[in-house]
Amino acid sequence: MFNDISPAPADPILGLTEAFKADTNPNKINLGVGVYKDASGATPILSCVKKAEATLLETEKTKGYLPINGSAGYAKGVQGLLFGADSGLVAVGRVATAHTPGGTGGLRVGAEFLKKFRPDAKIWMSNPTWANHKGVFGSAGLELASYPYYCAETRGLDFEAMLAALKAVPAGDIVLLHVTCHNPTGVDPTVEQWQQIAEVAGEAGWLPFFDFAYQGFGVSVEEDRKPLELFAAKGLEFVVASSCSKNFGLYNERVGGFSLVGHSAEAVSAAFSHVKSVIRTNYSNPASHGGAIVDTILASAELTQEWLGELAEMRDRIKAMRGVLVAGLQQRGVDMDFGFIERQNGMFSFSGLSDEAVATLQADQAIYIVKGGRINVAGITPGNADYLCDAIAGVLK
Numbered sequence: 001m002f003n004d005i006s007p008a009p010a011d012p013i014l015g016l017t018e019a020f021k022a023d024t025n026p027n028k029i030n031l032g033v034g035v036y037k038d039a040s041g042a043t044p045i046l047s048c049v050k051k052a053e054a055t056l057l058e059t060e061k062t063k064g065y066l067p068i069n070g071s072a073g074y075a076k077g078v079q080g081l082l083f084g085a086d087s088g089l090v091a092v093g094r095v096a097t098a099h100t101p102g103g104t105g106g107l108r109v110g111a112e113f114l115k116k117f118r119p120d121a122k123i124w125m126s127n128p129t130w131a132n133h134k135g136v137f138g139s140a141g142l143e144l145a146s147y148p149y150y151c152a153e154t155r156g157l158d159f160e161a162m163l164a165a166l167k168a169v170p171a172g173d174i175v176l177l178h179v180t181c182h183n184p185t186g187v188d189p190t191v192e193q194w195q196q197i198a199e200v201a202g203e204a205g206w207l208p209f210f211d212f213a214y215q216g217f218g219v220s221v222e223e224d225r226k227p228l229e230l231f232a233a234k235g236l237e238f239v240v241a242s243s244c245s246k247n248f249g250l251y252n253e254r255v256g257g258f259s260l261v262g263h264s265a266e267a268v269s270a271a272f273s274h275v276k277s278v279i280r281t282n283y284s285n286p287a288s289h290g291g292a293i294v295d296t297i298l299a300s301a302e303l304t305q306e307w308l309g310e311l312a313e314m315r316d317r318i319k320a321m322r323g324v325l326v327a328g329l330q331q332r333g334v335d336m337d338f339g340f341i342e343r344q345n346g347m348f349s350f351s352g353l354s355d356e357a358v359a360t361l362q363a364d365q366a367i368y369i370v371k372g373g374r375i376n377v378a379g380i381t382p383g384n385a386d387y388l389c390d391a392i393a394g395v396l397k
Protein backbone atom coordinates (compact mmCIF):
# COMPACT_ATOMS: atom_id res chain seq x y z
CA MET A 1 0.00 0.00 0.00
CA PHE A 2 2.67 2.51 0.97
CA ASN A 3 5.75 1.40 -0.98
CA ASP A 4 5.41 3.77 -3.94
CA ILE A 5 4.49 6.97 -2.18
CA SER A 6 7.01 9.78 -2.62
CA PRO A 7 7.40 12.26 0.26
CA ALA A 8 5.28 15.42 0.43
CA PRO A 9 7.17 18.73 0.29
CA ALA A 10 7.94 20.28 3.69
CA ASP A 11 5.39 22.86 4.86
CA PRO A 12 6.71 26.33 3.90
CA ILE A 13 6.20 27.66 7.45
CA LEU A 14 6.09 24.75 9.93
CA GLY A 15 8.77 22.89 7.91
CA LEU A 16 11.13 25.78 8.74
CA THR A 17 10.58 25.20 12.47
CA GLU A 18 11.61 21.56 12.01
CA ALA A 19 14.77 22.62 10.16
CA PHE A 20 15.47 25.29 12.81
CA LYS A 21 15.19 22.76 15.65
CA ALA A 22 17.69 20.47 13.91
CA ASP A 23 20.21 23.32 13.35
CA THR A 24 23.15 23.22 15.78
CA ASN A 25 24.38 26.79 15.14
CA PRO A 26 24.28 28.52 18.58
CA ASN A 27 23.40 31.85 16.93
CA LYS A 28 20.38 30.50 15.05
CA ILE A 29 17.26 32.70 14.85
CA ASN A 30 13.76 31.55 13.89
CA LEU A 31 11.90 34.37 12.11
CA GLY A 32 9.55 31.87 10.46
CA VAL A 33 6.38 30.75 12.20
CA GLY A 34 4.09 33.43 13.63
CA VAL A 35 4.63 32.80 17.33
CA TYR A 36 5.32 35.60 19.83
CA LYS A 37 8.65 35.63 21.65
CA ASP A 38 9.58 37.88 24.56
CA ALA A 39 12.85 39.81 24.90
CA SER A 40 14.59 36.64 26.09
CA GLY A 41 13.40 34.67 23.05
CA ALA A 42 10.86 32.58 25.00
CA THR A 43 7.17 32.15 24.20
CA PRO A 44 5.72 32.87 27.65
CA ILE A 45 2.45 31.69 29.19
CA LEU A 46 0.51 34.86 30.01
CA SER A 47 -0.03 35.49 33.71
CA CYS A 48 -3.82 35.86 33.16
CA VAL A 49 -3.78 32.38 31.56
CA LYS A 50 -1.96 30.86 34.53
CA LYS A 51 -4.55 32.39 36.88
CA ALA A 52 -7.46 31.14 34.75
CA GLU A 53 -5.92 27.66 34.71
CA ALA A 54 -5.60 27.68 38.50
CA THR A 55 -9.31 28.55 38.76
CA LEU A 56 -10.21 25.80 36.29
CA LEU A 57 -8.20 23.24 38.23
CA GLU A 58 -10.28 24.09 41.29
CA THR A 59 -13.70 24.38 39.66
CA GLU A 60 -13.75 21.93 36.74
CA LYS A 61 -16.18 19.11 37.58
CA THR A 62 -16.20 16.86 34.53
CA LYS A 63 -14.34 15.80 31.42
CA GLY A 64 -17.60 14.98 29.64
CA TYR A 65 -17.96 15.99 25.97
CA LEU A 66 -18.62 19.58 24.99
CA PRO A 67 -21.48 20.22 22.54
CA ILE A 68 -20.54 19.89 18.84
CA ASN A 69 -20.01 23.65 18.60
CA GLY A 70 -18.15 23.96 21.93
CA SER A 71 -19.14 25.81 25.08
CA ALA A 72 -21.69 28.61 24.97
CA GLY A 73 -19.50 30.73 27.25
CA TYR A 74 -16.55 30.63 24.88
CA ALA A 75 -18.80 31.46 21.89
CA LYS A 76 -20.16 34.47 23.77
CA GLY A 77 -16.61 35.58 24.58
CA VAL A 78 -15.54 35.31 20.94
CA GLN A 79 -18.59 37.27 19.80
CA GLY A 80 -17.73 39.99 22.31
CA LEU A 81 -14.21 40.18 20.88
CA LEU A 82 -15.45 40.32 17.29
CA PHE A 83 -18.37 42.71 17.69
CA GLY A 84 -18.17 44.27 21.19
CA ALA A 85 -19.88 43.11 24.37
CA ASP A 86 -23.11 45.05 23.66
CA SER A 87 -23.38 44.33 19.95
CA GLY A 88 -26.91 44.59 18.50
CA LEU A 89 -26.01 41.91 15.96
CA VAL A 90 -25.37 39.42 18.76
CA ALA A 91 -28.44 40.55 20.76
CA VAL A 92 -30.85 39.75 17.89
CA GLY A 93 -29.27 36.36 17.19
CA ARG A 94 -27.71 37.24 13.84
CA VAL A 95 -24.39 35.59 14.82
CA ALA A 96 -23.60 31.98 15.71
CA THR A 97 -20.12 30.85 16.74
CA ALA A 98 -18.45 27.47 16.97
CA HIS A 99 -15.25 26.78 18.90
CA THR A 100 -12.81 25.29 16.38
CA PRO A 101 -9.30 23.84 16.69
CA GLY A 102 -7.45 27.10 16.02
CA GLY A 103 -8.16 29.68 13.35
CA THR A 104 -7.10 27.10 10.76
CA GLY A 105 -9.87 24.78 11.98
CA GLY A 106 -12.29 27.69 11.59
CA LEU A 107 -11.16 28.26 8.01
CA ARG A 108 -11.57 24.59 7.17
CA VAL A 109 -15.01 24.25 8.81
CA GLY A 110 -16.14 27.37 6.93
CA ALA A 111 -14.69 26.11 3.66
CA GLU A 112 -16.53 22.77 3.89
CA PHE A 113 -19.78 24.42 4.92
CA LEU A 114 -19.61 26.80 1.95
CA LYS A 115 -18.65 24.04 -0.47
CA LYS A 116 -21.86 22.25 0.52
CA PHE A 117 -24.11 25.17 -0.35
CA ARG A 118 -22.05 26.91 -3.03
CA PRO A 119 -20.40 23.98 -4.81
CA ASP A 120 -19.45 26.09 -7.85
CA ALA A 121 -18.22 29.16 -5.95
CA LYS A 122 -14.63 30.31 -6.30
CA ILE A 123 -12.75 31.67 -3.31
CA TRP A 124 -10.74 34.82 -4.11
CA MET A 125 -7.59 35.35 -2.07
CA SER A 126 -5.21 38.30 -1.83
CA ASN A 127 -1.94 38.06 -3.75
CA PRO A 128 0.03 37.13 -1.70
CA THR A 129 -1.77 35.39 1.14
CA TRP A 130 -0.93 33.05 4.03
CA ALA A 131 0.85 30.02 2.58
CA ASN A 132 -1.73 27.60 4.01
CA HIS A 133 -4.88 29.30 2.67
CA LYS A 134 -4.65 27.63 -0.71
CA GLY A 135 -4.23 24.21 0.91
CA VAL A 136 -7.12 24.67 3.35
CA PHE A 137 -9.63 25.93 0.79
CA GLY A 138 -8.35 23.73 -2.03
CA SER A 139 -8.64 20.55 0.00
CA ALA A 140 -12.23 21.44 0.86
CA GLY A 141 -12.83 21.37 -2.90
CA LEU A 142 -13.29 25.09 -3.53
CA GLU A 143 -11.90 26.57 -6.73
CA LEU A 144 -9.12 29.10 -6.02
CA ALA A 145 -8.66 32.57 -7.52
CA SER A 146 -6.69 35.66 -6.51
CA TYR A 147 -7.05 39.45 -6.45
CA PRO A 148 -4.20 42.01 -6.48
CA TYR A 149 -3.14 43.26 -3.05
CA TYR A 150 0.50 44.10 -2.45
CA CYS A 151 2.52 46.49 -4.57
CA ALA A 152 6.22 45.56 -4.43
CA GLU A 153 7.26 48.98 -5.75
CA THR A 154 5.55 51.11 -3.09
CA ARG A 155 5.70 48.31 -0.50
CA GLY A 156 2.10 49.19 0.25
CA LEU A 157 -1.39 48.26 -0.77
CA ASP A 158 -2.37 48.36 -4.45
CA PHE A 159 -5.82 49.52 -3.44
CA GLU A 160 -7.05 50.62 -6.86
CA ALA A 161 -6.25 47.28 -8.46
CA MET A 162 -7.68 45.43 -5.46
CA LEU A 163 -10.97 47.32 -5.56
CA ALA A 164 -11.32 46.98 -9.34
CA ALA A 165 -10.81 43.21 -9.06
CA LEU A 166 -13.30 42.91 -6.19
CA LYS A 167 -15.91 44.81 -8.21
CA ALA A 168 -15.60 42.14 -10.89
CA VAL A 169 -15.97 39.13 -8.56
CA PRO A 170 -19.27 37.42 -9.47
CA ALA A 171 -22.18 37.37 -7.02
CA GLY A 172 -22.17 34.16 -5.02
CA ASP A 173 -18.39 33.78 -5.03
CA ILE A 174 -16.41 34.12 -1.79
CA VAL A 175 -13.72 36.71 -1.01
CA LEU A 176 -11.17 36.01 1.71
CA LEU A 177 -10.15 39.18 3.58
CA HIS A 178 -7.60 39.47 6.40
CA VAL A 179 -9.22 41.70 9.02
CA THR A 180 -5.96 43.22 10.25
CA CYS A 181 -2.23 42.42 10.38
CA HIS A 182 -2.28 40.95 6.87
CA ASN A 183 -0.30 37.72 6.66
CA PRO A 184 2.33 37.76 5.12
CA THR A 185 2.69 41.46 4.21
CA GLY A 186 1.72 43.41 7.36
CA VAL A 187 -0.01 45.87 4.99
CA ASP A 188 -3.68 46.64 5.76
CA PRO A 189 -6.36 48.82 4.16
CA THR A 190 -7.27 52.03 6.04
CA VAL A 191 -10.72 52.34 7.65
CA GLU A 192 -11.84 54.48 4.68
CA GLN A 193 -10.65 51.81 2.28
CA TRP A 194 -12.49 49.14 4.29
CA GLN A 195 -15.60 51.25 3.94
CA GLN A 196 -15.22 51.12 0.17
CA ILE A 197 -14.59 47.37 0.22
CA ALA A 198 -17.79 46.89 2.24
CA GLU A 199 -19.72 48.95 -0.31
CA VAL A 200 -18.35 46.83 -3.15
CA ALA A 201 -19.26 43.62 -1.26
CA GLY A 202 -22.84 44.86 -0.88
CA GLU A 203 -23.15 45.90 -4.54
CA ALA A 204 -21.40 42.92 -6.09
CA GLY A 205 -23.06 40.30 -3.87
CA TRP A 206 -20.03 38.16 -3.02
CA LEU A 207 -19.66 36.64 0.43
CA PRO A 208 -16.89 38.07 2.64
CA PHE A 209 -14.91 35.40 4.49
CA PHE A 210 -12.77 37.12 7.13
CA ASP A 211 -9.61 35.61 8.53
CA PHE A 212 -9.02 37.33 11.90
CA ALA A 213 -5.98 35.66 13.43
CA TYR A 214 -4.19 38.62 15.03
CA GLN A 215 -6.81 40.71 16.86
CA GLY A 216 -5.02 43.11 19.19
CA PHE A 217 -1.65 42.95 17.45
CA GLY A 218 -2.46 45.90 15.18
CA VAL A 219 -3.66 48.89 17.22
CA SER A 220 -5.99 47.45 19.89
CA VAL A 221 -8.74 44.86 20.30
CA GLU A 222 -11.40 47.49 19.49
CA GLU A 223 -9.61 49.24 16.59
CA ASP A 224 -8.64 45.99 14.93
CA ARG A 225 -12.25 44.80 14.65
CA LYS A 226 -13.43 47.99 12.87
CA PRO A 227 -13.69 46.29 9.44
CA LEU A 228 -16.16 43.74 10.86
CA GLU A 229 -18.26 46.54 12.35
CA LEU A 230 -18.39 48.28 8.98
CA PHE A 231 -19.65 45.15 7.22
CA ALA A 232 -22.11 44.46 10.04
CA ALA A 233 -23.46 48.02 9.84
CA LYS A 234 -24.31 47.42 6.18
CA GLY A 235 -26.49 44.45 7.12
CA LEU A 236 -24.36 42.06 5.05
CA GLU A 237 -23.99 38.32 5.47
CA PHE A 238 -20.43 37.20 6.18
CA VAL A 239 -18.36 34.60 7.99
CA VAL A 240 -15.29 34.91 10.23
CA ALA A 241 -12.55 32.46 11.17
CA SER A 242 -10.87 33.91 14.25
CA SER A 243 -8.11 32.91 16.59
CA CYS A 244 -7.43 33.25 20.31
CA SER A 245 -4.28 31.18 19.91
CA LYS A 246 -2.08 34.23 19.26
CA ASN A 247 -3.59 37.03 21.33
CA PHE A 248 -3.93 34.80 24.43
CA GLY A 249 -0.64 32.99 23.72
CA LEU A 250 -2.51 29.66 23.62
CA TYR A 251 -0.87 28.25 20.50
CA ASN A 252 -0.81 24.59 21.46
CA GLU A 253 -4.32 24.68 22.90
CA ARG A 254 -5.67 25.43 19.37
CA VAL A 255 -8.30 28.01 20.27
CA GLY A 256 -10.20 29.36 17.30
CA GLY A 257 -13.69 30.02 16.12
CA PHE A 258 -15.99 30.02 13.13
CA SER A 259 -18.70 32.67 13.25
CA LEU A 260 -21.55 33.01 10.81
CA VAL A 261 -23.44 36.30 10.41
CA GLY A 262 -26.81 36.07 8.61
CA HIS A 263 -29.77 38.28 7.87
CA SER A 264 -32.02 36.88 10.61
CA ALA A 265 -31.88 34.64 13.68
CA GLU A 266 -33.92 31.99 11.77
CA ALA A 267 -31.55 31.95 8.80
CA VAL A 268 -28.52 31.77 11.11
CA SER A 269 -29.99 28.92 13.13
CA ALA A 270 -30.68 26.80 10.02
CA ALA A 271 -27.30 27.52 8.41
CA PHE A 272 -25.46 26.89 11.67
CA SER A 273 -27.05 23.44 12.00
CA HIS A 274 -25.04 22.51 8.87
CA VAL A 275 -21.88 24.00 10.35
CA LYS A 276 -22.45 21.56 13.22
CA SER A 277 -22.77 18.65 10.76
CA VAL A 278 -19.44 19.63 9.20
CA ILE A 279 -17.81 19.63 12.65
CA ARG A 280 -19.43 16.34 13.71
CA THR A 281 -18.06 14.58 10.62
CA ASN A 282 -14.57 16.07 11.09
CA TYR A 283 -13.60 16.04 14.76
CA SER A 284 -16.98 15.56 16.48
CA ASN A 285 -16.57 18.35 19.03
CA PRO A 286 -13.69 20.55 20.21
CA ALA A 287 -11.20 19.98 23.02
CA SER A 288 -12.29 22.01 26.01
CA HIS A 289 -9.29 23.45 27.85
CA GLY A 290 -8.21 26.37 25.63
CA GLY A 291 -11.75 27.67 25.21
CA ALA A 292 -12.36 27.33 28.95
CA ILE A 293 -9.28 29.49 29.64
CA VAL A 294 -10.49 32.23 27.29
CA ASP A 295 -14.01 32.02 28.71
CA THR A 296 -12.66 32.31 32.28
CA ILE A 297 -10.54 35.35 31.40
CA LEU A 298 -13.25 37.18 29.46
CA ALA A 299 -15.87 36.48 32.15
CA SER A 300 -13.71 38.26 34.76
CA ALA A 301 -13.25 42.04 34.52
CA GLU A 302 -10.00 41.76 36.46
CA LEU A 303 -8.48 39.03 34.28
CA THR A 304 -9.66 40.82 31.14
CA GLN A 305 -7.79 43.95 32.22
CA GLU A 306 -4.69 41.92 32.91
CA TRP A 307 -4.97 40.20 29.50
CA LEU A 308 -5.32 43.54 27.69
CA GLY A 309 -2.18 44.77 29.46
CA GLU A 310 -0.22 41.67 28.50
CA LEU A 311 -1.47 41.88 24.91
CA ALA A 312 -0.36 45.52 24.74
CA GLU A 313 3.08 44.48 26.02
CA MET A 314 3.42 41.94 23.19
CA ARG A 315 2.23 44.46 20.61
CA ASP A 316 4.58 47.18 21.88
CA ARG A 317 7.61 44.88 21.95
CA ILE A 318 7.03 43.90 18.31
CA LYS A 319 6.71 47.57 17.33
CA ALA A 320 9.93 48.39 19.17
CA MET A 321 11.75 45.59 17.33
CA ARG A 322 10.57 47.02 13.99
CA GLY A 323 12.38 50.23 14.96
CA VAL A 324 15.50 48.35 16.08
CA LEU A 325 15.68 46.47 12.76
CA VAL A 326 15.24 49.59 10.62
CA ALA A 327 17.79 51.60 12.65
CA GLY A 328 20.24 48.67 12.71
CA LEU A 329 20.19 48.35 8.93
CA GLN A 330 20.57 52.10 8.47
CA GLN A 331 23.57 52.17 10.81
CA ARG A 332 25.22 49.47 8.72
CA GLY A 333 24.94 51.64 5.62
CA VAL A 334 22.37 49.50 3.78
CA ASP A 335 21.27 51.41 0.66
CA MET A 336 17.69 50.26 0.64
CA ASP A 337 15.22 52.30 2.72
CA PHE A 338 13.62 49.87 5.16
CA GLY A 339 11.38 52.54 6.72
CA PHE A 340 8.33 50.69 5.37
CA ILE A 341 8.89 48.00 8.01
CA GLU A 342 7.73 50.46 10.67
CA ARG A 343 4.52 51.17 8.76
CA GLN A 344 3.47 47.50 8.68
CA ASN A 345 1.08 45.97 11.22
CA GLY A 346 1.17 42.91 13.43
CA MET A 347 3.68 40.14 13.81
CA PHE A 348 4.93 40.04 10.24
CA SER A 349 6.98 42.15 7.94
CA PHE A 350 7.35 41.58 4.26
CA SER A 351 11.03 42.42 4.33
CA GLY A 352 11.69 42.78 0.61
CA LEU A 353 14.48 40.16 0.89
CA SER A 354 14.76 38.05 -2.25
CA ASP A 355 14.42 34.26 -2.13
CA GLU A 356 18.19 34.04 -2.78
CA ALA A 357 18.92 36.28 0.19
CA VAL A 358 16.55 34.23 2.36
CA ALA A 359 18.29 30.99 1.30
CA THR A 360 21.77 32.46 1.96
CA LEU A 361 20.75 33.74 5.40
CA GLN A 362 19.53 30.26 6.30
CA ALA A 363 22.50 28.37 4.89
CA ASP A 364 25.27 30.69 6.13
CA GLN A 365 23.89 32.34 9.27
CA ALA A 366 21.15 29.95 10.50
CA ILE A 367 18.55 32.70 10.17
CA TYR A 368 15.20 31.19 9.22
CA ILE A 369 12.82 33.36 7.16
CA VAL A 370 9.79 32.21 5.13
CA LYS A 371 10.35 32.07 1.36
CA GLY A 372 8.99 35.29 -0.12
CA GLY A 373 10.76 37.31 2.59
CA ARG A 374 8.20 37.26 5.44
CA ILE A 375 9.89 37.95 8.78
CA ASN A 376 8.27 37.24 12.14
CA VAL A 377 9.30 40.49 13.83
CA ALA A 378 8.49 38.94 17.24
CA GLY A 379 11.49 36.66 16.74
CA ILE A 380 13.86 39.66 17.00
CA THR A 381 15.25 40.31 20.49
CA PRO A 382 17.76 42.78 21.94
CA GLY A 383 20.12 39.80 22.14
CA ASN A 384 19.99 38.78 18.47
CA ALA A 385 19.31 42.10 16.70
CA ASP A 386 22.99 42.91 16.03
CA TYR A 387 23.72 39.46 14.61
CA LEU A 388 20.60 39.71 12.44
CA CYS A 389 21.34 43.23 11.15
CA ASP A 390 24.96 42.28 10.38
CA ALA A 391 23.75 39.25 8.44
CA ILE A 392 21.05 41.08 6.45
CA ALA A 393 23.46 43.96 5.69
CA GLY A 394 25.94 41.29 4.55
CA VAL A 395 23.60 39.69 2.01
CA LEU A 396 22.49 43.08 0.67
CA LYS A 397 26.01 44.35 -0.02
Ligand code: LMR
Nearest residue numbers: 013014032033034130183
Ligand atom coordinates in the same frame (compact mmCIF):
# COMPACT_ATOMS: atom_id res chain seq x y z
C1 LMR B 1 2.02 31.63 10.53
O1 LMR B 1 1.57 32.15 9.51
O2 LMR B 1 3.22 31.55 10.79
C2 LMR B 1 1.04 31.11 11.55
O3 LMR B 1 -0.27 31.33 11.14
C3 LMR B 1 1.30 29.73 11.96
C4 LMR B 1 0.97 28.74 10.90
O4 LMR B 1 0.25 27.78 11.20
O5 LMR B 1 1.45 28.87 9.76
